[in-house]
Each structure stands twice: as structure tokens, then as C-alpha cells.
Amino acid sequence: MGYEVWGLIRGQANPRVRHLRQLLGDVRLIRGDLLDQGSLIAAVERVQPDEVYNLAAISYVPMSWQQAELTGEVTGLGVLRVLEAIRVCSGISSSRTPGRGQIRFYQASSSEMYGQVRESPQTESTPFHPRSPYGVAKAYGHFLTQNYRESYGMFAVSGIMFNHESPRRGSEFVTRKVTLGAAKIKLGYERQLRLGNMHASRDWGFAGDYVRAMQMMLAQDSPADYVIGTGVTHSVEQLVDTAFRAVGLNWRDHVVTDAAFIRPAEVDRLCADPSKAKDELGWEPKIGFEELIAMMVDADVELLASSGGSAGEEFGTDSW
């Protein structure tokens, strides 16, 4: 697409750098931290980006109860710091609006903002009722992005992303935990998989499709927010059934529920109405649920076969 991509990397000797290099050798890295305003200003000054995508967050919902303040700082106030870095570096103020060729900003908003849903499916105008410190922090970032657009005329947009998954998903999230678990049991490395609420339902799509939508949002003539999801919802139980069938197993022989994975407040059911993205961006997901889960299970079987069964152990037992 002709992009030169820079990634913001935080911390000293960050162990993810090696992994990132293996995956994406041509991404350039620059140091910075969402907790440090000066580092973000320096990064924007150095890179002089055309587009900024804020995909950074404490994104594991259970962790947001354990570290609620840090979640507010990173997932919520981090958005303010990125927007301020863009505003300051671009010389934008209440009396000086952006010119042509301004930096365009994308904020990864989340369907977790809907929480206890007021209507189904959820659209751009469905009210928010977040159910976790994570959802509350995301709602702050969402409204702030709208506010900078309205206050300063900045090209700042939010994609309200429903759950997006791939073989690269961390194994603390339920899709990957299940596909890895099914693959481990199939290959004889484990006998049991322990899960929380099997009745929760999510609109699960393929991350690659969602990244395409992000890029399309920044390529529009004028800025607007969009719901990005498939419009199809499945329960955790259906997810488990699909993954175990993909390796020829019956999940009822292996899956047990464990109270350690039940959340203090749950989001029961999410389902997107992506009609605005379809009508205005021409965006549609290309990969459906069954294909996505099969892709993830296949990748995990292959990974385990080559790693001797040790993949994903760093997160697999995380409870809230």
C-alpha cells in the first residue's frame, strides 16, 4: 500500500521486540509510552506521520478490575496524550484549525463500551453502559476523540471494534484459549480445559478484516465513527463446540467450568450492526466464524507440533 510503518515501543529491553521483528521485519520502531506525554510529542515530531493508529491499551478485560487505575491511565488518558501530541506538533489550537495534509488519527474503540446493551444489534448511536473499568476507559477515549474532532476540527475517528481474532491472539482471550486448549488435548499434552461463563455471546470476526476497515476509515473525505463487526453472534459454548469438532473431539468430555474465570460483572451478549461501514466505506468481512476458528485451531496444532506442546503457557491459567 506504500506505507512506511512505525511502531511505538515502550519499556527497557522489551521482550516483544524480538517477536515483532520476526513477524514484521520492516516495521521501524520508536520509543515512547502512553503514560509519558513528552515521549509521544517527541515520537510525532521525529516520525512526522500522515496517520496515527492508537491500538495500544490494557486490553484484557479481567485485568482492568485488578489494575483499574492503570487501565484508566493507559486505556483512557493515553488517548488524550496521543491526541495532545498530534495537536501540539501540528500547531492546532482553538484559534488555529488544522490545514490540508493534517495528521489523521484513528482510535480503537470497543464494543465493551455497550456493556449491558440497550438494544440489539448495536449501532453507532446505541447508548453505552460499560461493565468493566476497561469499558469505562474505552468510553472516555471514544468521547474524547469525538471531542477533539468537534473542538479543533481534527481528523479524528473511532472504530467501534467488536471482538477480532486471529492465530496471533493472546492465549488469555477466550477464542485462543479454546483453540489452543483443543489442540493441546488433541495432541495429548492436556486432558482438560477450564473456562468461565459459557453462556456469554460475542460477535467474533477476523482481525485482518478489521484492520482493513481502520485504514478505510482514515481514507475517507470526512471523519466519522463506525461500528465494525460481522452482525453474527455465537456463545462461548458454540465457540468451544466448533473448535473441538475441528479436531474431531467432543468438548463435553474435556471442558469444565471454573469460578475463577467468572467476571465480577459480565457483558452477556454483543452483536454489531455494521450497516454504516458497509454503506459508506464499502467494508464487509471476508472471513466468517467457522473459517476463523478452523484457521486458529489449525495454526495451534501446527505450532504445538513444532514447539513440543509449550505454546501459550504464559497466559493460559490467567483468571480475573
Ligand code: G4F
Ligand atoms: O475473549 P474475552 O476475554 O474478550 P472480551 O472480554 O469480550 O474483550 C475482548 O474484545 C473486546 C471487543 O469487544 C476488546 F475491546 C477487548 O480488548 C478484548 O479484546 O472474553 C469473551 C467472553 C467473555 O464474556 C468472558 O466472560 O468469553 C467469556 N469467557 C468464558 N470463559 C472467558 C473465559 N474469557 C476468557 N478470557 N477466559 C475464559 O476462560
